[in-house]
Amino acid sequence: MADPADLAGLRLFAGAEPSALEHLAGLLEELPFFAGDVLYRQGDPGTTFLLITSGRLGVVRAEGNDEHELLEAGPGSVIGELAMLTGRNRLATVVARSDGLVLVGDVDAFDELVHMPPVHDRVAEVIARRFAEITYPVPLTLRDGTVVQVRPLLRSDRATIEDMISRQSEETLRRRFFSPGHPGQRVVSHLVEINYVDHFAWGVTADDGTTGVAAARYVRLNDEPTAADLAFGIADEFQGKGLGTSLLGALAWVAAEAGVEHFTAEVLADNRPMRAVLAKAGAVSEVPSMGTVEVRLDVEAAKLLVDPHTGEQLRQAALDVVTAAGLVLVDLD
Ligand SMILES: CC(C)(COP(=O)(O)OP(=O)(O)OC[C@H]1O[C@@H](n2cnc3c(N)ncnc32)[C@H](O)[C@@H]1OP(=O)(O)O)[C@@H](O)C(=O)NCCC(=O)NCCS
Incomplete structure (x- = not known):
């Protein structure tokens, strides 16, 4: 002693x-x-x-x-x-x-x-x-040949996330945060202070490794620990190139490892691209109410949105952080 x-x-x-x-x-x-x-x-x-x-x-x-x-x-x-x-x-x-x-x-x-x-x-x-x-990045080639780098998001990415948000159009902010204004410091803290087990996020940079172009996350539901809520934010100039689809697959490879079986999402009813991405994984939608729609899908189905080789690379890239965090960080939120 x-x-x-x-x-x-x-x-x-x-x-x-x-x-x-x-x-x-x-x-x-x-x-x-x-x-x-x-x-x-x-x-x-x-x-x-x-x-x-x-x-x-x-x-x-x-x-x-x-x-x-x-x-x-x-x-x-x-x-x-x-x-x-x-x-x-x-x-x-x-x-x-x-x-x-x-x-x-x-x-x-x-x-x-x-x-x-x-x-x-x-x-x-x-x-x-x-x-x-x-942590190390996994390169992804988008439909138009653009290469991006995907790795687990870190607290040290705060400035990159803030910079990315400051470049977003009002429409992208409205679809992501359900309000066209810029999110405050508390929201930004929530976006980067993650424990990797109940809340995991991929951060995506351009091929230069520094310019932030996207973040995609899931947050486990308190009342249903085998389900987690999704949120995506992709910089305007990187939308429509298949990145959102790949990130849904990338999240699924980590979520399956963390015991998450279903994803849920609350999406603005008029957000066609997000609903289209979720539909690719067989998402079932509730009837829209108050301008939003609740969506639910299987993690296993979402895994199929990336090829198994890339999925395995992504799983490996997240594994050490998820394992280490699982032992010590889970209750820190
Ligand atoms: C929603 C979002 C994550 C989608 O990611 P993305 O990389 O743009 O999406 P993808 O390129 O993978 O796929 C978009 C799909 O939507 C479809 N789509 C795009 N615009 C559409 C429209 N107006 N109507 C119907 N479908 C549309 C595309 O056809 C595409 O499918 P395809 O690849 O089979 O052609 C991204 O656009 C984004 O960050 N938007 C702003 C923030 C946001 O909406 N976040 C979600 C809140 S949870």
């Missing part, structure tokens, strides 16, 4: 309740280290994370005969949690650069740490940065 005073001394835990620190300390083991010690090696199974309370650790990655130091971490740093959360082997070796002390914890300890109120935002930032390191 760790000493709660070691935790209380770290900026990471500023403002945390003493009782919460005591509980967390009970889930962590102390491991003293000396300069030159190897704490774990690249390729080892990752079952724990390290929280440094004193001293410095170097994170070294070997590629062929080449070794380079990715970073040197000091007190308050959390390392090694990604391999633990994704069930992958260690991506790097950790070597002590000085004498010091780490606290070692497992998934349950990490879950506890993430859910301590004052710590949560700081750890969520760390996790968001790590997710940015492991």
Whole structure:
């Protein structure tokens, strides 16, 4: 068991309740280290994370005969949690650069740490940065030959999303947000602060990898956890090229993995393109009321909108983020 005073001394835990620190300390083991010690090696199974309370650790990655130091971490740093959360082997070796002390914890300890109120935002930032390191785009070629890049949306995409929204026509905003005005900061926060399990989103950029051109998401229904609500926003100049159809398929490949069996959507009755996209997956619509229509469709049918090879690539690209987030981020909304 760790000493709660070691935790209380770290900026990471500023403002945390003493009782919460005591509980967390009970889930962590102390491991003293000396300069030159190897704490774990690249390729080892990752079952724990390290929280440094004193001293410095170097994170070294070997590629062929080449070794380079990715970073040197000091007190308050959390390392090694990604391999633990994704069930992958260690991506790097950790070597002590000085004498010091780490606290070692497992998934349950990490879950506890993430859910301590004052710590949560700081750890969520760390996790968001790590997710940015492991996500990669899958290229999609649209009907007219345009290539776009699709990858899980990240918190760090906020500026890209804001920029994309600022370029949308009033009609696109009306169809997406049911009002022609620009959405406020709270809506934008909702769009990017996602937990990947109950709320997953694909972000799409142009082939340059930076200009945002679309986002498509599902949000699991509270009262029906095997169903999720869809929302799409595609930049005006990228509409009508088959992207919406492909994104519905792309969402379905991830949703099936997350136990979602049905998609629902509330669509403006006059939104013909969206209704056409949903109809391609066999959507059943209720009779329109108050200008909107409720739509429901099978996730398995939507998977067929992308070819199985691309679907598998998309599933793989989302897998690590969904797995890691599933262990620690689900209750954070
Ligand atoms: C709705 C939206 C997601 C569709 O994506 P998209 O990439 O434009 O759609 P696609 O190119 O994949 O398919 C559109 C389909 O609608 C059909 N369509 C387009 N305009 C139509 C119209 N006026 N009437 C009937 N069908 C129409 C097209 O024929 C096309 O089908 P096809 O590919 O078989 O020819 C996109 O246009 C968008 O973001 N619109 C603004 C925001 C919005 O409406 N969001 C949905 C709210 S949930």
